[in-house]
Amino acid sequence: xxxxxxxxxxGHVFRPRRLQCPKCRGMELEEMAxxxxxxxxxxxxxxxxxxxxxxxxxxxxxFENGVKLLAQLDIEDPELGMEVVPVNSGxxxxxxxxxxxxxx
Amino acid sequence: xxxxxxxxxxxxKFGKTGKGLIELLAEAGxxxxxxxxxxxxxxxxxxxANMSSGEFEGVSGVANALIGELSLEPAAAMKIENTSxxxxxxxYAGWMAVAxxxxxxxxxxxxxxxxxxxxxxxxxxxxxxxxxxERIQGVTLPSLAALxxxxxxxxxxxxxxxxxEVAVKNHYNATxxxxxxxxxxxxxxxxxxxxxxxxxxxxxxxxxxxDGAAAVVLTTLERARKLMDRPVVITGIGFATxxxxxxxxxxxxxxxxxxxxxxxxYRMAGRTPGDIQVAELHDMATILEILQYEDLGFYPKGEGxxxxxxxxxxLDGELPVNTSGGLKAKGHPIGATGVAxxxxxxxxxxxxxxERQVEAERxxxxxxxxxxxxxxxxxxxxx
Numbered sequence: 001x002x003x004x005x006x007x008x009x010x011g012h013v014f015r016p017r018r019l020q021c022p023k024c025r026g027m028e029l030e031e032m033a034x035x036x037x038x039x040x041x042x043x044x045x046x047x048x049x050x051x052x053x054x055x056x057x058x059x060x061x062x063f064e065n066g067v068k069l070l071a072q073l074d075i076e077d078p079e080l081g082m083e084v085v086p087v088n089s090g091x092x093x094x095x096x097x098x099x100x101x102x103x104x
Numbered sequence: 105x106x107x108x109x110x111x112x113x114x115x116x117k118f119g120k121t122g123k124g125l126i127e128l129l130a131e132a133g134x135x136x137x138x139x140x141x142x143x144x145x146x147x148x149x150x151x152x153a154n155m156s157s158g159e160f161e162g163v164s165g166v167a168n169a170l171i172g173e174l175s176l177e178p179a180a181a182m183k184i185e186n187t188s189x190x191x192x193x194x195x196y197a198g199w200m201a202v203a204x205x206x207x208x209x210x211x212x213x214x215x216x217x218x219x220x221x222x223x224x225x226x227x228x229x230x231x232x233x234x235x236x237x238e239r240i241q242g243v244t245l246p247s248l249a250a251l252x253x254x255x256x257x258x259x260x261x262x263x264x265x266x267x268x269e270v271a272v273k274n275h276y277n278a279t280x281x282x283x284x285x286x287x288x289x290x291x292x293x294x295x296x297x298x299x300x301x302x303x304x305x306x307x308x309x310x311x312x313x314x315d316g317a318a319a320v321v322l323t324t325l326e327r328a329r330k331l332m333d334r335p336v337v338i339t340g341i342g343f344a345t346x347x348x349x350x351x352x353x354x355x356x357x358x359x360x361x362x363x364x365x366x367x368x369x370y371r372m373a374g375r376t377p378g379d380i381q382v383a384e385l386h387d388m389a390t391i392l393e394i395l396q397y398e399d400l401g402f403y404p405k406g407e408g409x410x411x412x413x414x415x416x417x418x419l420d421g422e423l424p425v426n427t428s429g430g431l432k433a434k435g436h437p438i439g440a441t442g443v444a445x446x447x448x449x450x451x452x453x454x455x456x457x458x459e460r461q462v463e464a465e466r467x468x469x470x471x472x473x474x475x476x477x478x479x480x481x482x483x484x485x486x487x
Contacts, residue, residue: 016237016349041258041356043250044303045242049228052242055303060251060356068351070238070251080258092240 002086002099004067005029013065036085036104037061037069042078059084061101072100105203109328110336110484111321112140113447116215118316118435119285125154125161125217128317130173132440133213136319137174141331148207150181153194153214154439157183159229160220170213179211187233188388189473190214191318191442192480196343198322199482208324214443215317226313230438233474235349246310248350248475249389250302256357256391257304262409264304268295269412270390271308271432277419278429280460285314285435309390314435318444325487336453340375340483342368346476359476362399366470369481370401377401380483381464382452383423384445386472387430393417396470397425400481424462427452442471442480449484 004015009026015034020027042059045052057073061084069086083104092098114135116128123131129152137143152167163169167181186193191214201207218226227244234243256262272292278284290308298307328335344364347353353360370376377400385400387393397408402423403416411417417425428434428448431441449467451457465486472479 014352016235016351018348018352022347022352041251041255043247043254043305044300045244045247045250046299046303047223047227047244047246047301049231049242049244050224056242058241058243058247058251060255060351066354068353070241070243070351072241080254098240 002034002069003031004034004065006032013067015067034063034067034086036083037063039078039080039082039084041080042073059101069099069101074100074102106205107325108199108202108322108338109325110338110446110450111142111323111328111331112136113450114139114319115283115444115447116317117283118314118437120219121315123315125157125163125166125215126169126173128217128315129166129170129213129215132215132317132319133170133174133211136211136321140321142209142321145209147176147179147209147211149198149201149210150176150179151194151197151210151212152181152183153190153212153443154183154216155185155187155190156229161217176211186478187473188438189442189471189478189480190439191444192471193442195320195442195446195482196341196480199338199341202322202324208327210322211319212322212443213317213319214440216437216439217315218313218437219315223313238349238351244302245475246305246389247302249391250305252356252395253305253391256395259357260406260409264296265292266409266413267309267390267394268292270387270393271295273418274387274426274430274432277427277460278433280458281429281434284429284433285312286429286433305389305391311388311431311436314437316435316437316440318440318447320443320446320450334454335487336450336484337487338482339485340369340373341481342366342372343478343480344368345478348477350475357395359395359399359472359479361476361479362396362470362472362481365479365481366400369483373483373485375466375483379466380423380468382427382449382462382467383425384428384448384469385425385430386470387426387432388436390432393425393430400468400470419460419462427457427460427462445469445471446482446484453484453486
């Protein structure tokens, strides 16, 4: 599940998690799930870092409240503005659960 | 606060030099001290800008090593690490030391030796500055610039050629700079036919991997007047940060930290963007130079690409930008860059730039840490 964090003091929603709200430095945060977003940019990386197979497609998606996710795309032919959903998809190079974006 | 002047500067040749980091820093530092005519003077502080001496070369304690090479003991000395904004941060520290009244003579030296690693390994070292959640996705700094480029071109209808023109301009300027890594003119077609690095950006959109160092001597205006005819003063300086994770930022087609740092610098100097006559900007990728045109207030939002396309920022344009060749073609030895920018503006204002000389009495530098994570803007003026 892709999580965002809502500040209980000022209502600002953000991610990724940080110790304090970026707007008001409130420390009481509640989790909320993000379901469907729009692709605002993407790139195919040909000069990848060691351990990542080129071309590696990454994209930036914007969800409700302007919250964003930067993630690898499991999408053959990405287009700006297309609707995307976050999915748990395998593990990272470090073996952690990993979120990718798929076509909605 | 008392006025702070640049009393001298020094640069090594940028490129793949085969020299070690300390050797590079010492060469630039010595040149700056000699340039200022202060060979026997006692320095109060030495600030050394460097990102990853440990990762690139297995060396730490670089500030003390430099002090040793230049026999500047017992000056205070420290390394300042602020990723690709290390140089600007060290200049900021040096400025504070002199402006506060605490120090009279400061050496600021920045350097990086990167050619010890492959391009992939260098990308890995540099990517260590990104947010862990972004890092595990495989991002590189060049890939973030590509995300900005696609969004910017889509939003403002900027043609791909406009970005390429930045590379063409900066390569041309570098042919006139003996310290630059590249001395090769390129065309828009060369850029558009070069290998794709991060679609839509290509090899010639990006700065290379570079070894090099740069240094400046900072002192009081009073002392600088005794050393030279046209002293150059840092009349404004601003430093601002932005969110660590780029996902927390509102958009990728602008850098709020550039705007905030610039606002502080303009306010301190009592200047506006229209007063600036020459600028060295942080063109890690071509798109970044265009975004800085806008965030620094030189051109309206969404129209920076037109300035690039129309040659307004060329050597003979209304506002020459990156007369040195910029990060793109002079090279980007990470820790050196922010200091090298000040060197170029200092030399331009003193009329020492030879074939790339422009008419200017006021200049600006913009040095970016990370991907807009931290920004240092300086305004320099002839007094």
